[in-house]
Amino acid sequence: MNSTTAKQLDPDQINVILATDCGSTTTKAILIEKINGEYRQTFRGEAPTTVEEPAADVTVGVVNAVTEVGELAGRKLIDDNGEIIRPAQGDTGCDIYISTSSAGGGLQMMVAGVVREMSAASAKRAALGAGAIVMDMICSNDKRLPHEQIQRIRELRPDMILLAGGTDGGTLKHVVELAELIAPAKPQPRFGGSYKMPIIYAGNQEAAKLVEEAFDDDVKLMTVANVRPVLEMENLAPARDAIHDLFLEHVMAHAPGYNKLISWADAPIMPTPGAVGNILQTIAEQQNINALGVDIGGATTDVFSVFDGTFNRTVSANLGMSYSISNVCASATLPMILRWVHLDMDPRELRNHIKNKMIRPTTIPQTREALVFEQAVAREALRLAYIQHKEFATTLKGVQQQRTVGDTFSQNSSGASIVDNMKLNLLVASGGVLSHAPSMNQTAGMMIDAFEPEGMTVLAKDSIFMMPHLGVLAQVHPRAALEVFERDCLIYLGTCIAPRGLYRAGKSCFRYHIRSHSLKESGEMLCGEMKLFPLDEDEQATVTVEPGRGYDFGAGSGKRKEFQARGGKVGLILDARGRPLVVPTSEKDHLTELNSWIEELQLYPEPALTEV
Structure with missing residues (x-):
């Protein structure tokens, strides 16, 4: 069949x-x-x-x-x-x-575009959205000399190349020059010389004939619609579809045994990250919400987001929990990691732990200290991956935007990130360190600390890393995929409610009133506090918050807001630590607050916290 x-x-x-x-x-x-x-x-x-x-x-x-x-x-x-x-x-x-x-390392691609911030960025978005790891981006303005670019193309052995540049009907010269740079480099595919290197051309359609003439029979050239037909618009779907087709036809067909697997399957085989992105898009569309998903692995961290219907995916290639753990420590710096550690740790032991994790990637923490440290590293890996994602998931650069008088005093919004934590409705975690944490409270704690959600955000985790299966199922049977996603795939941890506004020690942050079948609570949150309230999975609570001046839950500074919060395995978390999250500079004050958060969220229960 x-x-x-x-x-x-x-x-x-x-x-x-x-x-x-x-x-x-x-x-x-x-x-x-x-x-x-x-x-x-x-x-x-x-x-x-x-x-x-x-x-x-x-x-x-x-x-x-x-x-x-x-x-x-x-x-x-x-x-x-x-x-x-x-x-x-x-x-x-x-x-x-x-x-x-x-x-076999998934789908590995190289992208090329005329202008780094425009056509090349659009090509990169198309490749990432299709589930690829982008090995390098060659551009006319990337500061490398032509011979350096040619050398780089020769060194890489990608599965395919995506070439873009120019708007339809625009200048032909630059994109043709780019094709003439790639052609003599004779790029070789990863799986040996038994097939031709696939190149997808998704640039100025009027230049297609000239681009075709630049290449000889050593490559398989496919022309699809322009990823950037006009400056104000991206059209990524045709390039993504072509990537999927070539992934099956070329890359998978040359990997051992895949021909047989392709013949068995009743739907095209998808790259795993592409399928994860697919189910997240389906959920966001069906429920009309903004969603963010993260998959943290041993070598990479993938972040997926759907905001106002726009999908983005990034791969942070050197932010992982085993093969890349040293790079996380170098990028984040040890002091930033240790701000999440409430135990007294020997720096030498920590360095040994990091190196051991790299050479024995499948090991899991055997001591409380090792667990606390690994989860601290995870917070920083996720935080850095999210920063990279926000920098990439932007409005289109190079687009002139109409401005009102009010905009005159604001920064140029062209190229601004479309990721807005205040608009985020659902945050989904997957990957070993998050999915298999000894307690779900720890998973929720890592997500809140790394992503700093604002307003009201529902927290969930992928129970057994089922999202890839459901992503490909959504192509064939959307109803089945959605039912399983909602009932079996997601484990709801609960809801986090937090205001935007800077930390001001000792000041009142907001007042709250919580009403549900089992819960009737009112009180005040001081800056730096966190509170956890039990709220079962099948329970909802009406939460009314009255922020102090300078704090905003989405209705404006100091304005009252009401939420319908859903429960979960962890419950309802109120977070008054401020956004962006800043820890006290005094080590003593910081340790006091850190211990209070850990105790309130019941992150590391028994033995009692006597180490600090």
């Missing part, structure tokens, strides 16, 4: 869905079944990924993971020939099979 047939299937006839995600180290499989008219995730299995020797066939790992799911479910999913059984009949087989993949 091919992908076109899958889309023609009556969604109501799809009762058993099998999905896999082939990661770089682990292949994860989940089973989704229709139970009493609702789709639920029922069983999960995993096995080592087998792209590399000795197996050198990705389907071996897939069959192993699916076999485990089948055994747990009491359902035979693999036949005697090692193939997935379809369609489902009784307790045998599944109706559709779908997959995502980041095995």
Whole structure:
């Protein structure tokens, strides 16, 4: 059964869905079944990924993971020939099979554009949105000499190149010069010389013929609609679709065993990050909310956001919790990490811990000190990744904007970040250090400290890293994907309510009134305080806040605001530490406040905090 047939299937006839995600180290499989008219995730299995020797066939790992799911479910999913059984009949087989993949290092791309801040930035957004890691960006104005750029193109072995530049009907010269720079460099694809390097041209359409003439038969050139047809607009979808098509046709087809996997799947295989972005976009659209998702891994941290319908994704390639932990410590600096540590720690031991984590990336903290330190590093990795994301997720640069009299006194808003914490409705966490923290309070604490949400923000985490599976399922069966996302994928931690406004020691920040079935509380929050109130998952509370002058919950400075807060595994958190978050300069005052936050949020219970 091919992908076109899958889309023609009556969604109501799809009762058993099998999905896999082939990661770089682990292949994860989940089973989704229709139970009493609702789709639920029922069983999960995993096995080592087998792209590399000795197996050198990705389907071996897939069959192993699916076999485990089948055994747990009491359902035979693999036949005697090692193939997935379809369609489902009784307790045998599944109706559709779908997959995502980041095995073999995922999708690695190089982008090229005429102006770094304009066409090249648009090309980079298209590549990142498709789930790629962008290895480098070549531009006419990137300060490298032509021979240095050619040398760089030769050194890199990307899976494909995206070339953009010029608005439609604009000047031809610059983008053609860029093509003439890439062509003689003879870029080589990552998976050897058995196929041609794919190049996607998404620039000035009038220059397409000249760009084509610049390349010879050593490359496979595909022309799609311009990513920046006019200065005021981006059109990223055609380039993203072309990246997905070439990812399947070229990159995946040359990785061991993928041809067989592609023939099994009922929908195109997507790069894992592209699928995660896809489900976040679907949720934001369906619920009409602004959402932010983060996936922190061993080597990289991915941040996804949807604000006012605009999707952005960034990859912070050197901010991770194992392979890149040294880089996090160097970028953030040790004092910034230690501001989250309430225990007395030996700097030498910390340095050893960092190096051990790099050479043994799969180890988990064995002591309380190690856990506190790793979670402190995670806060800084997330904070830095979010800063990078905000710098990238901007309004279009190079666009003249009409101004009112009021704008005359403000900074130029062209190129301003579209990420606004006050507008953020849902913050979703995934990745080992967040998903597998010993307590959910710790996950919530790390998210609030790193992202500094403002106004009212719902906090959630991906229960078993199911978002990639659901992202590709959303292409085939949106209803099933949404039902499973809401009921089984997300674990709601609760709600954070915090005002924007600077920390002023000892001053009153806001008054609050909380009303729910089980909770009736009123009080005052002083600057620097945090409070946690129990609020169950199926419970909502009406929270009224009355901020002091200089503090804003979204209605304006000093103006009263009412929220409907949803509960969760952690509860309702009121945060009066100020935004941006500043810790007291005095070490003694800081430790006192840090301990009060840890105690209030019950982050590290027993043994008692006697170390400070």
